[in-house]
Amino acid sequence: MPDSEPIFLLLPSILSLILFFILIKRKQRRYNLPPGNMGWPFLGETIGYLGPYSATSVGEFMHQHISRYGNIYKSNLFGEKTIVSADAGLNKFILQNEGRLFECSYPRSIGGILGKWSMLVLVGDMHRDMRIISLNFLSNARLRTHLLREVEKHTLLVLNTWKEKCIFSAQDEAKKFTFNLMAKNIMSMDPGHPETEQLKKEYVTFMKGVVSAPLNLPGTAYRKALQSRSTILKFIEKKMEVRIRKMKEGKENSEEDDLLEWVLKHSNLSTEQILDLILSLLFAGHETSSVAITLAIYFLPGCPLAIQQLREEHLEVARAKNQSGETELNWDDYKKMEFTQCVINETLRLGNVVRFLHRKALKDIRYKGYDIPCGWKVLPVIAAVHLDPCLFDHPQLFNPWRWQQNNGSRGAGTATSSASSSNYFMPFGGGPRLCAGTELAKLEMAVFIHHLVLNYQWELADTDEAFAFPFVDFPKGLPIRVFKS
Numbered sequence: 001m002p003d004s005e006p007i008f009l010l011l012p013s014i015l016s017l018i019l020f021f022i023l024i025k026r027k028q029r030r031y032n033l034p035p036g037n038m039g040w041p042f043l044g045e046t047i048g049y050l051g052p053y054s055a056t057s058v059g060e061f062m063h064q065h066i067s068r069y070g071n072i073y074k075s076n077l078f079g080e081k082t083i084v085s086a087d088a089g090l091n092k093f094i095l096q097n098e099g100r101l102f103e104c105s106y107p108r109s110i111g112g113i114l115g116k117w118s119m120l121v122l123v124g125d126m127h128r129d130m131r132i133i134s135l136n137f138l139s140n141a142r143l144r145t146h147l148l149r150e151v152e153k154h155t156l157l158v159l160n161t162w163k164e165k166c167i168f169s170a171q172d173e174a175k176k177f178t179f180n181l182m183a184k185n186i187m188s189m190d191p192g193h194p195e196t197e198q199l200k201k202e203y204v205t206f207m208k209g210v211v212s213a214p215l216n217l218p219g220t221a222y223r224k225a226l227q228s229r230s231t232i233l234k235f236i237e238k239k240m241e242v243r244i245r246k247m248k249e250g251k252e253n254s255e256e257d258d259l260l261e262w263v264l265k266h267s268n269l270s271t272e273q274i275l276d277l278i279l280s281l282l283f284a285g286h287e288t289s290s291v292a293i294t295l296a297i298y299f300l301p302g303c304p305l306a307i308q309q310l311r312e313e314h315l316e317v318a319r320a321k322n323q324s325g326e327t328e329l330n331w332d333d334y335k336k337m338e339f340t341q342c343v344i345n346e347t348l349r350l351g352n353v354v355r356f357l358h359r360k361a362l363k364d365i366r367y368k369g370y371d372i373p374c375g376w377k378v379l380p381v382i383a384a385v386h387l388d389p390c391l392f393d394h395p396q397l398f399n400p401w402r403w404q405q406n407n408g409s410r411g412a413g414t415a416t417s418s419a420s421s422s423n424y425f426m427p428f429g430g431g432p433r434l435c436a437g438t439e440l441a442k443l444e445m446a447v448f449i450h451h452l453v454l455n456y457q458w459e460l461a462d463t464d465e466a467f468a469f470p471f472v473d474f475p476k477g478l479p480i481r482v483f484k485s
Contacts, residue, residue, distance in 0.1 A: 044076025109214030
């Protein structure tokens with residue numbers, strides 16, 4: 001009896017503990033999760049999800065999962081429980097409810113390389129403040145005057161170097177154009193200047209790390225990118241110190257009408273915040289626009305009718321300029337480029353520069369009978385919607401006429417884009433986090449296409465295609481051969 005006494009004394013505690021766990025279990029909500037596969041422990045299905053595939057498709061991994069589980073399925077990606085959405089309605093719902101039901105949630109490795117104050121990873125009031133700064137700098141008034149002029153100048157700086165029958169990388173030329181444009185308008189750095197070229201070199205190393213596996217080990221692309229990030233930030237900080245000293249001495253340069261000057265004068269951001277803001281805008285403004293321009297150069301030779309109609313549209317603009325005695329494009333000229341906007345939309349829809357977004361559920365949410373638990377990662381896959389045959393007829397076909405309202409022009413065929421499907425066209429995201437550089441990106445593409453089709457014909461000089469890694473890239477740089485028109 002004495003031996004059993006301790007057991008009797010512990011029995012009430014044991015029973016209470018069991019009862020406690022039973023009650024907790026009953027209170028726990030049973031979620032009706034979408035079907036899916038959680039994959040391997042920790043790794044989940046990340047490796048399969050990030051495998052390279054043609055950018056004009058959703059990839060074999062996504063295709064198989066949608067075929068098996070539907071447009072909404074569960075998985076384990078980037079080390080977290082995840083709901084993946086290829087559903088147009090859910091994607092729009094996610095983006096429209098940013099800050100209320102969902103918030104931006106990128107992997108730590110992205111924040112580690114872009115910076116904790118990068119607009120890409122910030123949430124809440126701080127993101128709103130940074131976005132307002134960007135929108136003020138990229139205002140409609142500034143686009144109409146200063147930026148349109150700058151875009152055309154930097155376009156011609158690149159195109160005027162192209163020689164008859166020369167073969168070169170279209171991707172490198174597009175990157176040169178967008179980098180020089182952003183460097184000039186962010187920090188007043190001149191194209192071809194030694195410091196500009198050195199910054200570009202560091203930036204290339206930085207970008208290779210952004211799109212690589214986040215392995216912070218000696219010799220890896222990620223480690224090299226972190227080192228280049230440090231070099232770039234030191235460079236920007238030196239620029240800041242010079243500007244601040246000039247402002248204090250009253251020696252401001254009226255030609256330095258750039259983002260750095262604007263932020264120093266009109267914001268209360270710390271040095272660290274300014275550095276991350278400039279780096280993130282250099283990244284966003286250079287990388288996505290250059291890929292979009294390269295995609296247009298890639299798609300257009302496969303659609304001669306589109307090139308013909310583009311050339312007619314831009315010849316008309318050029319004739320009107322000659323008659324008026326003007327040389328530089330103005331905003332009215334840009335607004336006349338209606339078919340060009342169709343080409344831009346179709347390039348962004350088929351090429352999908354931004355494949356998917358990272359979000360996290362802030363509350364338990366029910367959608368179409370499925371539960372999205374609070375704290376779970378949510379991945380709205382923009383590309384899957386843009387390539388959905390239920391929304392876009394013949395989605396793998398490059399057809400700019402689908403964006404014309406009457407859809408009655410030549411070449412339109414049966415591929416149309418209804419008003420309802422256009423509502424789910426989100427190449428720049430949506431909601432409160434809609435890309436601040438949306439209008440600048442469209443302007444860059446339109447002006448580049450204007451001078452390209454007026455002055456050159458081109459053909460692909462080697463087999464190459466756009467791949468998603470998941471960032472869109474051309475393995476060979478898209479070699480083209482050009483001929484002067």
